[in-house]
Amino acid sequence: MKLTSLVLIGALAVGGYAYAQTQPAPAGGARGQEAVHPACKEAAQRLCAGKQGQDAASCLKSNADKLPPKCKEQVSK
Numbered sequence: 001m002k003l004t005s006l007v008l009i010g011a012l013a014v015g016g017y018a019y020a021q022t023q024p025a026p027a028g029g030a031r032g033q034e035a036v037h038p039a040c041k042e043a044a045q046r047l048c049a050g051k052q053g054q055d056a057a058s059c060l061k062s063n064a065d066k067l068p069p070k071c072k073e074q075v076s077k
Contacts, residue, residue: 039068039073040060042068047067048063061075
């Protein structure tokens, strides 16, 4: 009985892990909002309103001269 319970618990854990690994990527670009660094969030809202993901990152790069220092450092990487 104990062995059966242990096997079932293990199977559920492995199944849950496999399911979590196959979830689709979020909509809104390659990485969604995560493509914009937290130091650039305000600048992205001000300069690149309505853009998300890689579009927002590209917009920030094209406006590099208007960015705060910490954001400019992240965009140049």
